[in-house]
Amino acid sequence: MSGDGRGWERDWEEGTPVPLYIVTGGRTDAGEAQVLDLVTLIVARSEPQPGMRPEHVSILRLCAGPLSVAELSAYLDLPFSAVQVLLADLIADSLVEARQTRAAHTAAADPDVEILKALIDGLQRL
Helix, strand or coil, X not given: CCCCCCCHHHHCCCCCCCCHHXXXXXXXXXXXXXXXXXXXXXXXXXXXXXXXXXXXXXXXXHCCCCEEHHHHHHHHCCCHHHHHHHHHHHHHCCXXXXXXXXXXXXXXXXXXXXXXXXHHHHHHHC
């Protein structure tokens, strides 16, 4: 670090990715929040408010219409686990609503045995 206290600027250049621990506030899981999967649809229930974190603002803007967690992850260029943490914050504050898709309910309730067998066979071949 230089004597002027600005040595950090050499290590952090404009356009470099923000470390995930900063985006998620150091959290690595969504806590006891509702379980979200990749196909869960997220819908904003509120407009972004002044002082919100940029990632939360982005989610609220993107989710003006229903958007899956997988799509959010892709649009935000963040891993699924980080998006889960951010969504848990917004769900806790009632700023977004999570909607399970019908396919997710059906698949969880009545798994297709043939698909499971094919999956196991594929994994065994690896």
